Amino acid sequence: MRIRMQWTKRLRRLYRGKMSARDEHLKMEQAFVECAGQWVAVDRETGDVIAARSTPYDLSAYIKSAGIRSVDIVRAPSEQEPEMVGFG
Amino acid sequence: MTIPALPWRYPFQVDAPRLRPILRPIVSAQLRGADSSTPFKALVDSGSEHVLAAPWLVSDAGVDLRNPKYSLRLGIGGENPLVNFTDLKIRLLHPQGDDDHFIEWETEVGFPEHWRAPWPMLLGQHGFFDQFTVSMHRAAALTVIEEWGTFDQRFGIEVRESDDHTRRNPQ
Numbered sequence: 001m002r003i004r005m006q007w008t009k010r011l012r013r014l015y016r017g018k019m020s021a022r023d024e025h026l027k028m029e030q031a032f033v034e035c036a037g038q039w040v041a042v043d044r045e046t047g048d049v050i051a052a053r054s055t056p057y058d059l060s061a062y063i064k065s066a067g068i069r070s071v072d073i074v075r076a077p078s079e080q081e082p083e084m085v086g087f088g
Numbered sequence: 089m090t091i092p093a094l095p096w097r098y099p100f101q102v103d104a105p106r107l108r109p110i111l112r113p114i115v116s117a118q119l120r121g122a123d124s125s126t127p128f129k130a131l132v133d134s135g136s137e138h139v140l141a142a143p144w145l146v147s148d149a150g151v152d153l154r155n156p157k158y159s160l161r162l163g164i165g166g167e168n169p170l171v172n173f174t175d176l177k178i179r180l181l182h183p184q185g186d187d188d189h190f191i192e193w194e195t196e197v198g199f200p201e202h203w204r205a206p207w208p209m210l211l212g213q214h215g216f217f218d219q220f221t222v223s224m225h226r227a228a229a230l231t232v233i234e235e236w237g238t239f240d241q242r243f244g245i246e247v248r249e250s251d252d253h254t255r256r257n258p259q
Contacts, residue, residue: 029102029109036104042129044116045184056144056208060126069187072116074129075206077104084205 036078041071052076091182091189094220095238098183100229101129113224113231117209118190119197120177122150127181128208132222132231136212138162139178139195140171142203151176153199164200171198178215180233193219 031040031049039059041051050071053059059073077084096115103110117130119141125148140162146153156172164171176197182189195215216222221238224231240246 029105032102032104041126044127044181056142056148060144060148063126070185072127072129072181073208074101074114077206079104079106081104083103083106083110 032076033079035076036080037076039073039075041068041073044070044072089188091191092185095232095234096180096183098231098233100231111226111229112207114207115211115231115233116181116183117211118179118181118187119145119149119151119209120179120192121146122152123148125149127187130209130211131205131207132216132224133210133212134217134222136210137214138171138173138198138210138212139215140164140198140200140210140212142205142208143199143201144203145208146199149176151199157196160198162198162200165204167202169200169202171200173198178209180220195219 027047028042031042031047035049035052038052038054039056040049041059041063042048043050050068051059051062053062056073056075062068063071063073098113098115100111101114103112113132114129115132116127118127119125125145128145145151151174153172153174157174159170159172161168162171173196175194177192177194178197179190179192181187197215211217220236221234221242222231223234
């Protein structure tokens, strides 16, 4: 218990004033609503959606041909699809 | 070129709107076969023994799966797909960095026949957790990647060297 409290205090010190995760979450949630079911390329730093396609093949081909860097691709899950709770 | 030193901090990724906010521990990664894949978001899954990747990454990264290292049937999402494993390089990309800011290592990557998850890769124990000290914190909504030996420095527990990648019972 003591170790846990010390670690939590240390985390709070480390991340105080540096947490931008909430802004990125709001941006991502909005992007997922707008692009539900599509594959999206997300700017690694800002969370902005740079491009969206219906398949990862199309999206990756576009990213590579356009020479776009510093983006990560992921599928925007739809509200209609069941929430994933585990692979196993 | 100077690569930012660890620790690297990755914000959790929010899911589609649900009953309450769903936050996923993800990192930025890239697969290296004959080609480099487009970077993607990978789910950090401490409950998985393996690193698994979506089938579309086979062509995207130029992976040759004609002679896999081995094949296993795994339990994934209530199904038992055949998963073909091969040795590949994975890059962990810096959370705010350019594509040239990465840490690369080689490990076994399995490719299931089917893939439904939003994340193109799942990073499990063998191949990811044996490379880094991985910390997650719900309130901070962060996954923090640190050097392998950091766990020892923090908790005074001597860690073994990284797992070797040799199967004990080849089939």
